Amino acid sequence: MRHFAIRLIYAAAALFLALMVSSLMLQIVAREFKLPVDWTEEMSRFAFISMVFLASAYATIKRRHLRVSVFSDFVARRIGNRAVAVFHLTILFGFDSVMVWYSGYNFVDGLQFANISPALGFNQNILFAAMCLGFGASALVNLTDLVAVLTGRGDGTLDGGRPKERHA
Amino acid sequence: ADEPNPIDWTSAPEVDGQQVMKLGHSVNMVWSSHTATLKRFAELVQIYTNNEIKAEIFPGAQLGGEREMMQQARQGVLQVTLPATNNAAALAPTLNVFILPYLATSTDEVNCLQDKITPLIVDQVIEEAGTRIVGWENSGWRAFFYKSDDPIEKPSDLANLKMRVPPNPIMIASYEAWGGNPTPLAWNELYNALQQGVVEGGDNPVTDVIGMKFHEVINRMTKFHYTILTHPIMVSERWFQSLSPEHQEAVLRAGKEATDYIRWWQPIDEANWWQQAEDAGVTITEIEDESEWIEKARAIWPDYYDSLGENGEELAQTALKLVEECKAEM
Amino acid sequence: MSDVTLALAVLFPILLLLGVPIYAALGITGLVVTWLTNVPLVFATQSILNGLDNFPLLAIPAFILAGNLMESGGITNDIIRIFRRSFGHVHGSLGIVTILSCMFFAAISGSGPGTVAAIGAIMIPAMIRQGYPAPYSAAVSATGGTLGVLIPPSNPMIIYAIIANVSVTDLFAAGMLPGLIVGLTLAAVAYFAARRSGAVVTQVQDEQEQDSVASLMWQGKWALAMPPIVLGGIYTGLFTPVEASVVAVAYALVVSLVVYRSMTWEGFNRAFEGAVLMGGALMIVVACSTLFARTITLERIPQELVELFSLISSEPLVILLLINILLLIIGTFMETISAIIILAPILVPLVRNFGIDPIHFGIILIINIEIAFLTPPLGVNLFVGSQIAGVSIEKVFRAILPFIAALIGLLALITLVPGLSLLIPSLLR
Ligand code: NA
Numbered sequence: 003m004r005h006f007a008i009r010l011i012y013a014a015a016a017l018f019l020a021l022m023v024s025s026l027m028l029q030i031v032a033r034e035f036k037l038p039v040d041w042t043e044e045m046s047r048f049a050f051i052s053m054v055f056l057a058s059a060y061a062t063i064k065r066r067h068l069r070v071s072v073f074s075d076f077v078a079r080r081i082g083n084r085a086v087a088v089f090h091l092t093i094l095f096g097f098d099s100v101m102v103w104y105s106g107y108n109f110v111d112g113l114q115f116a117n118i119s120p121a122l123g124f125n126q127n128i129l130f131a132a133m134c135l136g137f138g139a140s141a142l143v144n145l146t147d148l149v150a151v152l153t154g155r156g157d158g159t160l161d162g163g164r165p166k167e168r169h170a
Numbered sequence: 171a172d173e174p175n176p177i178d179w180t181s182a183p184e185v186d187g188q189q190v191m192k193l194g195h196s197v198n199m200v201w202s203s204h205t206a207t208l209k210r211f212a213e214l215v216q217i218y219t220n221n222e223i224k225a226e227i228f229p230g231a232q233l234g235g236e237r238e239m240m241q242q243a244r245q246g247v248l249q250v251t252l253p254a255t256n257n258a259a260a261l262a263p264t265l266n267v268f269i270l271p272y273l274a275t276s277t278d279e280v281n282c283l284q285d286k287i288t289p290l291i292v293d294q295v296i297e298e299a300g301t302r303i304v305g306w307e308n309s310g311w312r313a314f315f316y317k318s319d320d321p322i323e324k325p326s327d328l329a330n331l332k333m334r335v336p337p338n339p340i341m342i343a344s345y346e347a348w349g350g351n352p353t354p355l356a357w358n359e360l361y362n363a364l365q366q367g368v369v370e371g372g373d374n375p376v377t378d379v380i381g382m383k384f385h386e387v388i389n390r391m392t393k394f395h396y397t398i399l400t401h402p403i404m405v406s407e408r409w410f411q412s413l414s415p416e417h418q419e420a421v422l423r424a425g426k427e428a429t430d431y432i433r434w435w436q437p438i439d440e441a442n443w444w445q446q447a448e449d450a451g452v453t454i455t456e457i458e459d460e461s462e463w464i465e466k467a468r469a470i471w472p473d474y475y476d477s478l479g480e481n482g483e484e485l486a487q488t489a490l491k492l493v494e495e496c497k498a499e500m
Numbered sequence: 501m502s503d504v505t506l507a508l509a510v511l512f513p514i515l516l517l518l519g520v521p522i523y524a525a526l527g528i529t530g531l532v533v534t535w536l537t538n539v540p541l542v543f544a545t546q547s548i549l550n551g552l553d554n555f556p557l558l559a560i561p562a563f564i565l566a567g568n569l570m571e572s573g574g575i576t577n578d579i580i581r582i583f584r585r586s587f588g589h590v591h592g593s594l595g596i597v598t599i600l601s602c603m604f605f606a607a608i609s610g611s612g613p614g615t616v617a618a619i620g621a622i623m624i625p626a627m628i629r630q631g632y633p634a635p636y637s638a639a640v641s642a643t644g645g646t647l648g649v650l651i652p653p654s655n656p657m658i659i660y661a662i663i664a665n666v667s668v669t670d671l672f673a674a675g676m677l678p679g680l681i682v683g684l685t686l687a688a689v690a691y692f693a694a695r696r697s698g699a700v701v702t703q704v705q706d707e708q709e710q711d712s713v714a715s716l717m718w719q720g721k722w723a724l725a726m727p728p729i730v731l732g733g734i735y736t737g738l739f740t741p742v743e744a745s746v747v748a749v750a751y752a753l754v755v756s757l758v759v760y761r762s763m764t765w766e767g768f769n770r771a772f773e774g775a776v777l778m779g780g781a782l783m784i785v786v787a788c789s790t791l792f793a794r795t796i797t798l799e800r801i802p803q804e805l806v807e808l809f810s811l812i813s814s815e816p817l818v819i820l821l822l823i824n825i826l827l828l829i830i831g832t833f834m835e836t837i838s839a840i841i842i843l844a845p846i847l848v849p850l851v852r853n854f855g856i857d858p859i860h861f862g863i864i865l866i867i868n869i870e871i872a873f874l875t876p877p878l879g880v881n882l883f884v885g886s887q888i889a890g891v892s893i894e895k896v897f898r899a900i901l902p903f904i905a906a907l908i909g910l911l912a913l914i915t916l917v918p919g920l921s922l923l924i925p926s927l928l929r
């Protein structure tokens with residue numbers, strides 16, 4: 003189930019990236035051949051924005067976010083990995099939750115007060131749904147890891163990128 | 171900077187209980203009629219509220235783009251903003267009525283239409299976007315600017331040019347009606363795109379063309395009157411309703427007087443910009459007879475009645491009737 | 501100290517030091533300031549989302565994807581072979597190659613991070629496989645990428661020119677000579693830094709690398725055709741530099757699928773996964789930095805700082821020195837375009853009052869921006885380099901220090917000698 007959800011987030015992000023690339027490609031071709039296509043710039047921007055939030059959630063899953071770790075590694079050696087991991091995961095879970103709440107609010111509010119894009123006629127406020135989903139997925143991952151650390155089943159480190167099974 | 175200076179309203183002292191009115195707009199330059207309007211409005215609000223409301227202006231889209239600032243005004247982050255009508259229409263479709271090509275064809279008609287129609291639509295715009303129109307600024311008629319050997323004189327001249335169009339459905343449709351090639355392109359890519367020849371031109375008032383330095387990368391402009399760039403002075407309705415009746419009165423009065431002021435100042439200023447364009451070596455073409463442009467552009471109106479919000483067709487007819495009234499009065 | 505200043509000056513550094521991801525440190529500080537100033541919190545999510553609604557940003561994930569596709573499709577390999585055969589015996593030469601490639605790409609791209617993404621995606625893997633240390637490879641690409649904004653065209657220069665009301669063409673011309681000087685200096689630094697970095701040039705293992713350069717070039721013709729296609733397309737007005745990023749993607753795909761027939765489903769998937777991971781990690785930082793910049797703006801903090809110094813001295817050089825220090829500090833935590841939009845309107849009248857040419861000042865500002873791209877906590881070029889190389893920001897930053905030192909020296913030179921900036925524009929006028 004969890005594995006499936008992760009694949010789904012990655013697949014959605016990758017599809018948005020592909021959509022961004024292909025609509026910009028179409029923009030170049032259409033301009034050269036004077037085809038009446040006026041929505042490519044919008045489509046690529048909207049795909050890009052949606053991609054970023056889902057990709058950021060995927061980066062949370064893979065623990066690939068940019069951070070400065072020298073000092074916290076030093077602290078971790080002194081007071082133990084667990085305390086530092088609990089601190090990081092609590093902070094991240096808190097931030098993600100606030101983002102989920104307000105992007106959700108912006109989405110609902112934005113359905114009533116629409117912001118209609120000129121070429122596609124798309125209500126741009128719907129993009130807040132991607133933001134809400136991305137931060138929501140990120141919140142779930144951080145919460146699961148927090149629980150795992152508190153119950154002694156995981157180390158909760160934020161350094162991913164190495165081939166390591168996080169959810170054994 | 172802390173010394174009160176009688177000719178600089180920003181130097182008025184801070185006093186206890188003073189409210190801050192934040193004004194956001196997207197223009198970077200000190201030269202524009204856009205900036206002049208907001209400064210005038212800010213100053214008048216401060217005077218008429220006896221320094222009980224102090225203004226802070228945030229230019230250059232520091233707080234976000236024009237549509238975003240409108241959302242911020244609705245939600246109470248900002249109190250005042252000055253979006254281009256064609257952008258504001260994305261949030262308040264009613265405003266698309268002003269974009270209908272060749273609705274009014276002279277500045278006097280535009281001013282008269284704004285005065286007559288605003289009271290009729292102000293509540294609808296509040297409902298759509300949560301912002302109240304308290305005044306207007308005109309930046310001038312949109313003119314073609316482009317790099318080409320031949321001038322644009324008739325619609326068919328557009329066929330060989332790739333033109334960047336402002337992001338508005340009615341404007342895109344107008345180009346298509348003339349047989350042009352509207353090309354979507356981000357505003358911040360336009361200078362480079364003109365220089366490299368990705369597009370050949372676009373349309374904006376002359377002040378924007380010179381202000382954005384496009385005259386360095388184009389060689390021609392064509393004057394015509396399909397639509398004028400206007401900006402409603404938008405006040406956050408949430409904030410407006412929180413004000414005392416005296417302060418509300420002051421805001422409305424400041425809006426009215428800022429409008430009158432800029433209507434006097436802008437044409438004087440614009441002539442100056444056309445002179446600068448000429449001095450910069452831009453060849454300026456005037457279209458003597460716009461009837462072919464008018465005929466083709468007006469033909470798209472019925473397709474866009476729906477995009478003027480509810481009762482779109484009725485609104486368009488009302489606007490047309492008001493323009494006729496205005497013409498009769500002139 | 502007000503609550504807001506406290507949050508910015510204390511909370512933000514503490515979060516960063518404690519190893520909270522940079523996007524969250526920026527976002528949390530922004531949220532706290534938003535809350536302290538009684539601004540509705542929906543402002544925070546709105547600013548973060550709209551921070552991404554900026555077209556030129558699209559080039560970054562697209563160039564990264566193009567680089568990954570070239571790598572998994574074997575195109576990068578061909579380029580590496582040619583490099584190894586031609587320069588392999590010259591220690592440190594790939595550092596020079598990287599800087600020179602950046603200079604060429606900078607002559608068509610107006611963006612700093614876009615330039616690192618385009619060149620770094622090819623050169624970083626190439627250097628690492630040649631035996632150069634990963635932090636060095638990231639550092640030299642990130643630094644070379646900053647030339648994107650100094651060598652014309654340049655997006656920040658256009659924005660500055662409009663605010664300062666100077667000619668874009670003149671400002672572009674003013675960037676040429678400094679661009680050349682900075683580029684050549686960085687190439688020299690890259691060479692010496694490579695020699696000191698302990699790079700071990702790996703022995704040639706590949707059978708084909710015994711071939712002559714000419715024969716390798718013929719074998720690698722499809723790889724070598726890519727730069728002329730991308731550069732040529734931009735020069736002839738077929739596409740913009742941002743659009744060029746997707747042309748690069750399409751080219752890499754077509755060559756590896758049709759010509760090389762080397763693209764596997766795994767390789768394709770790996771290229772996308774890498775681009776998604778890097779794109780997500782990089783762009784969410786840019787998004788959250790928008791909120792951070794806006795809260796600073798709402799509080800008018802930059803304005804207050806600038807007002808402070810006009811009181812300190814009336815000597816033009818002292819003012820320029822103070823402005824440089826302020827810009828270097830602000831450049832550590834603020835994103836480029838935001839910094840220009842907020843600072844230029846206040847700084848330009850100030851320097852004009854002191855008789856400093858606004859074009860000269862524009863070049864000074866751009867060199868500061870180059871440095872800002874490389875300095876944490878918010879250094880987008882640094883981040884792109886570190887992501888592509890897969891090493892920590894700290895390690896890349898350590899490797900970048902000699903380059904920053906060189907750039908600060910060049911900043912002093914360009915500040916003190918206005919002629920370097922003003923000569924070419926005056927000749928062209
Ligand atoms: Na450049």
Ligand code: NA
Pocket residue numbers: 831832833834871872873874875876877878879880
């Ligand atoms: Na920085």
